Amino acid sequence: MSELLPRALTWADVDPARHPFEMDDTAAEDLADLVAPLLPSTEAAREDRWRSLDLVTELLVGRYGRWACGWNWSVGEGDFDGGVVGVWCCESHSMTTPDATAPLVVEALREWRDWLEDLAERFAALSPPENTATPSTDPWYWERACTRLVTVVADRTQAESGWYEHCLQVLRWFLARNGIDEGRAEKTVENAVGGRFDSWTAPDVLVVDAVSSRFAGGVGGLG
Numbered sequence: 769m770s771e772l773l774p775r776a777l778t779w780a781d782v783d784p785a786r787h788p789f790e791m792d793d794t795a796a797e798d799l800a801d802l803v804a805p806l807l808p809s810t811e812a813a814r815e816d817r818w819r820s821l822d823l824v825t826e827l828l829v830g831r832y833g834r835w836a837c838g839w840n841w842s843v844g845e846g847d848f849d850g851g852v853v854g855v856w857c858c859e860s861h862s863m864t865t866p867d868a869t870a871p872l873v874v875e876a877l878r879e880w881r882d883w884l885e886d887l888a889e890r891f892a893a894l895s896p897p898e899n900t901a902t903p904s905t906d907p908w909y910w911e912r913a914c915t916r917l918v919t920v921v922a923d924r925t926q927a928e929s930g931w932y933e934h935c936l937q938v939l940r941w942f943l944a945r946n947g948i949d950e951g952r953a954e955k956t957v958e959n960a961v962g963g964r965f966d967s968w969t970a971p972d973v974l975v976v977d978a979v980s981s982r983f984a985g986g987v988g989g990l991g
Contacts, residue, residue: 772825782941791878799831804869807863814859817859821840842857847859855872856876883924908984910980918935922970922971932966936958960979964979
């Protein structure tokens, strides 16, 4: 199920403009009713609890698209390291009875979706006016975008275990949103960050400035 790992998601997978989603309270209750039968009792073995989470992810992805596999990408050392979801922790702490856990799953899905929509708004605000990456684009746009995106991801993930993986992903998503192909985006981000971020530590101003400068240079073909 590697294709359903949140770290594997591309901007095409998660872009809210490509994947409409609305959920009122009635729809949330209906979804919880579908999730609850997939969840085991509190006495179930841990492997059965893990298996049930896979079934939940498959249900959500089948209904809403691949973006939904990030529903349990929680902050810190949860089911996956370094995410942004706060209402869900992990299998061992968040799963209780099926009736209590199912609404929590739905709430986590909505929180993840809110984050994606927030990113889409930030990307629109931070993109250069022509919405395309060319050597002539003022590097200030790319530096500003990198600085602000690194800062917001560090904040939302609380810079905990593995936070930088999602940070790199968000930077790749931003480049993809601006028409840069996946291979170039990955190379640009890797060259810019170059192991400068660590778990449990938010980068200081000097590190962010250095990364943002290299990011801008890479986009412009200068790095």
